Amino acid sequence: MLIRSSPVTGPTNEPSGKKLLVGSMATAAAAVTLLSGCVRFDPTQDQPFTEVPRRGVAQTTTTPPPPLPGKPFPKQCPADGVMQGCLEATSGLIMGSDGKTALVAERATGAIKEIATSAEPKVKTTIPVDPSGDGGLSDIVLSPSYQQDRLMYAYISTPTDNRVVRVADGDVPKDILTGIPKGPTGNAGSLAFTSPTTLVVQTGTGGNAGAANDPNSLAGKVIRIEQPTTVGQTPPTTAISGLGDGGAMCVDAANGTLYVTDRSPAGDRLQKLTKDGKISTVWTWPDKPGVAGCAALDSSVMVNLVFNQTTVVVRQNPETGAVTGDPEVLRQKEQHGHVRALKLSPDGNVWGGSINKDFGTATDTEDVVFPLFPKGGGFPRANDDLD
Numbered sequence: 001m002l003i004r005s006s007p008v009t010g011p012t013n014e015p016s017g018k019k020l021l022v023g024s025m026a027t028a029a030a031a032v033t034l035l036s037g038c039v040r041f042d043p044t045q046d047q048p049f050t051e052v053p054r055r056g057v058a059q060t061t062t063t064p065p066p067p068l069p070g071k072p073f074p075k076q077c078p079a080d081g082v083m084q085g086c087l088e089a090t091s092g093l094i095m096g097s098d099g100k101t102a103l104v105a106e107r108a109t110g111a112i113k114e115i116a117t118s119a120e121p122k123v124k125t126t127i128p129v130d131p132s133g134d135g136g137l138s139d140i141v142l143s144p145s146y147q148q149d150r151l152m153y154a155y156i157s158t159p160t161d162n163r164v165v166r167v168a169d170g171d172v173p174k175d176i177l178t179g180i181p182k183g184p185t186g187n188a189g190s191l192a193f194t195s196p197t198t199l200v201v202q203t204g205t206g207g208n209a210g211a212a213n214d215p216n217s218l219a220g221k222v223i224r225i226e227q228p229t230t231v232g233q234t235p236p237t238t239a240i241s242g243l244g245d246g247g248a249m250c251v252d253a254a255n256g257t258l259y260v261t262d263r264s265p266a267g268d269r270l271q272k273l274t275k276d277g278k279i280s281t282v283w284t285w286p287d288k289p290g291v292a293g294c295a296a297l298d299s300s301v302m303v304n305l306v307f308n309q310t311t312v313v314v315r316q317n318p319e320t321g322a323v324t325g326d327p328e329v330l331r332q333k334e335q336h337g338h339v340r341a342l343k344l345s346p347d348g349n350v351w352g353g354s355i356n357k358d359f360g361t362a363t364d365t366e367d368v369v370f371p372l373f374p375k376g377g378g379f380p381r382a383n384d385d386l387d
Helices: 029-035 209-213
Strands: 090-095 101-106 111-116 119-126 137-142 151-157 162-168 174-180 190-195 198-202 222-226 237-240 245-251 258-264 267-273 279-285 291-297 300-305 310-315 328-331 339-344 350-354 369-371
Touching: 090 339, 090 350, 101 137, 111 137, 137 190, 151 190, 174 222, 190 245, 198 245, 198 258, 237 267, 245 339, 258 291, 267 291, 267 300, 291 350, 300 339
Parallel strands: 090 137, 245 291, 291 339
Antiparallel strands: 090 101, 101 111, 111 119, 137 151, 151 162, 162 174, 190 198, 198 222, 222 237, 245 258, 258 267, 267 279, 291 300, 300 310, 310 328, 339 350, 350 369
16 A cells, blocks of 8 residues: 555645755666666557457447558548647546557547557547536546456546546446535546555545635545445545645656645645655645646656646655756647646656647647657656756
């Protein structure tokens, strides 16, 4: 278990400006070895996302022929340099094991699509959602044992509440956690597995910031669910309270630390919850640039700033946990504009999903899922030179 089991219901300390963090963190050599290699974005060497036969999944297109050697796959959407374009505004993103396939969720439509660099998109399933007030289909995550149980979890908005549902291949969604407050704003949430049996859920405030510090409300929290099931569920506990809206969660595979981004009234934040249960603020943005998706490895954390249309990296010393300098800009707005999701691929690259349709700035081929390092590279860890 990566998070201690006793509930933590007190609010976190609210910093007034940029804050450094000192902590003890150990790097897992196996995870670093897996993800440290260089990457080449080659659309001619792709494999389908699903690695085992699927049962009862509707197919919207026929399987296209493989691309000719040395030529890109001639997709119907002419968006160059991306895995898939012509999507609705994206939300959750799950990378395939080969770095060339993914599952992507569309916030407003509730569709979850299988995409690849060398195939047309296929609708895996569509979940009924209420997209009003920044809600809809906010996030998706696979079960850690997906190859055996074929289970996926989703954070969704309904007309009456926000909730977490479980989706089995070919089946209707089943409720896991209901009654998360819904309001005119603050309906987005995120999901992450911190162990093979522990699902954590980040909830928004539902438009009521005061509910985040109310121990009787599910709003503005990180909720821990042990062994999520639809029958006889163990009561959830609170891992972090006092959160604002928006944001996302990511886990550092090197040391098991959970990172959380949120938009509090005092400013946007990057917080972390270590394996021993310590909650700390890593960095704050008083100018509120709109923190969103994050990706972490070896004590470096990449964060999307939606309003600023940039991606930055916050570096920490892997030994001491101290932040080593101001966040460094990795992606400018010219590279796909407003971006929400940010996911690390097993091949070392990092992928984003744009949400320009939500902002009314989309081009004819947006929204897209794209690589941050299309010419190679990989995740920028604390001891890397980005120049």
